[in-house]
Amino acid sequence: MSVFSKLIAWSIPFIPKVVVGYFSRPYIAGETLEDGIRVVRELNARGIMATMDVLGESVDSREETLRMRRECEDVLHAIKKNNLDANLSIKPTQMGLAIDPSFFEENARVLLDIARGYDNFVRLDMEDHPYTDLTLEMYERLRRDYGRHVGVVLQSYLRRTEDDLRTLIAGGETNIRLCKGIYVEPERIAYKDRKEVRESFRRSVELSLSSGVYIGIATHDDVLLEHAVEYVSAKDIKREEYEFQMLLGVRHQRRDELVAMGHRLRVYVPFGDQWYPYSTRRLKENPSMAMHVIKAILGMGK
Numbered sequence: 001m002s003v004f005s006k007l008i009a010w011s012i013p014f015i016p017k018v019v020v021g022y023f024s025r026p027y028i029a030g031e032t033l034e035d036g037i038r039v040v041r042e043l044n045a046r047g048i049m050a051t052m053d054v055l056g057e058s059v060d061s062r063e064e065t066l067r068m069r070r071e072c073e074d075v076l077h078a079i080k081k082n083n084l085d086a087n088l089s090i091k092p093t094q095m096g097l098a099i100d101p102s103f104f105e106e107n108a109r110v111l112l113d114i115a116r117g118y119d120n121f122v123r124l125d126m127e128d129h130p131y132t133d134l135t136l137e138m139y140e141r142l143r144r145d146y147g148r149h150v151g152v153v154l155q156s157y158l159r160r161t162e163d164d165l166r167t168l169i170a171g172g173e174t175n176i177r178l179c180k181g182i183y184v185e186p187e188r189i190a191y192k193d194r195k196e197v198r199e200s201f202r203r204s205v206e207l208s209l210s211s212g213v214y215i216g217i218a219t220h221d222d223v224l225l226e227h228a229v230e231y232v233s234a235k236d237i238k239r240e241e242y243e244f245q246m247l248l249g250v251r252h253q254r255r256d257e258l259v260a261m262g263h264r265l266r267v268y269v270p271f272g273d274q275w276y277p278y279s280t281r282r283l284k285e286n287p288s289m290a291m292h293v294i295k296a297i298l299g300m301g302k
């Protein structure tokens with residue numbers, strides 16, 4: 001992390017919430033399900049698929065977890081009702097993983113029953129390392145019963161990821177989103193060097209595609225996008241066997257170029273009233289946006 005990025009990361013908790021809200025608007029569809037539906041419709045009209053995310057994480061009460069679960073159920077019903085080309089992403093700690101793994105499993109099964117009934121799909125996002133083993137264990141249990149209706153995420157910054165990928169491949173049909181990873185993890189378990197994270201990402205893309213695994217290539221990094229585009233073309237991999245994935249509000253132009261080239265692409269569409277932790281993570285990733293925030297606070301912006 002550069003000194004500048006460290007400074008940004010350090011200063012974000014001191015920025016008033018209302019300012020964070022203003023600058024994180026491009027990354028969030030809005031506060032309501034209707035906002036999410038509107039944004040997904042706009043994306044679908046441009047030939048782009050979506051995955052919808054009800055913002056919320058590290059939920060620590062059963063009551064709040066059940067409230068979040070009901071919101072996620074509503075998302076699945078709304079996707080069907082509005083005929084949207086979209087699926088659902090959930091954070092395991094939003095569905096009770098930190099409270100009790102069996103409570104998480106119960107909640108995930110309720111959502112997966114609905115998703116399977118609609119021939120849709122639920123993705124378990126990957127959070128920080130205290131939850132990696134548990135999330136993968138839960139995924140293994142769920143995929144036994146829900147097969148192609150459930151998927152998981154691997155993070156290329158984790159040193160363990162290629163081993164995890166091999167284990168998932170050996171276990172049968174799997175659907176993986178590969179991303180770099182967003183949390184600050186200790187060096188003993190995570191690559192810190194940008195080049196190493198990229199190399200790990202490339203190796204996992206190649207291993208997945210050469211093993212016939214359906215992979216969501218979730219990155220905005222030109223080096224990795226070019227590698228994936230070249231690899232699928234060189235190996236003659238069919239467009240139905242992978243998709244690119246990007247975050248709402250990030251790199252529109254590159255996104256549209258990939259779609260125009262004929263690749264499948266899915267945008268992660270977060271919405272909901274609990275937008276603050278998600279927004280601060282996005283701002284930390286984007287120093288130029290964060291610079292605008294700081295200028296605005298110091299009264300230097302126009």
Ligand SMILES: Cc1cc2nc3c(=O)[nH]c(=O)nc-3n(C[C@H](O)[C@H](O)[C@H](O)COP(=O)(O)OP(=O)(O)OC[C@H]3O[C@@H](n4cnc5c(N)ncnc54)[C@H](O)[C@@H]3O)c2cc1C
Pocket residue numbers: 124125126127153155177179180181182183218219220221222245246247249250251267268282283285286289
């Ligand atoms: C669909 C999707 C789902 C994800 N799910 C998870 C998950 O479950 N768990 C997890 O740990 N992480 C997840 N991530 C986040 C991911 O791990 C990275 O933190 C994030 O995608 C940035 O990495 P990058 O590969 O785009 O490369 P970077 O090197 O970070 O970015 C490449 C370029 O993209 C642009 N860019 C990137 N981020 C921003 C931004 N916020 N604003 C403006 N421009 C930006 C910049 O131009 C940057 O130079 C997900 C990402 C995507 C796209």
